[in-house]
Amino acid sequence: MTIQEKVLFIINLLELSDRQVGEAINKSSSTVTHKRLKIGSNKFSEIDFKRLKDNCLEKLNKIQGL
Secondary structure, eight states, X not given: OOHHHHHHHHHXXXXXXXXXXXXXXXXXXXXXXXXXXXXXXXXXXXXXXXXHHHHHHHHHHHHXXX
């Protein structure tokens, strides 16, 4: 599975909006839209994947701690 596929899997699985993903990876929602749709040569990077994954896991850990 490529990085692009992994990020899209997380987005679809958690039903995240482009705004939510942008906040997690420190990018604008329009940039996320371009990366999601692969407009031009825009794709999610390894850093984007790590930031999104870490953000999601951090939120899940907070829920688990309740």
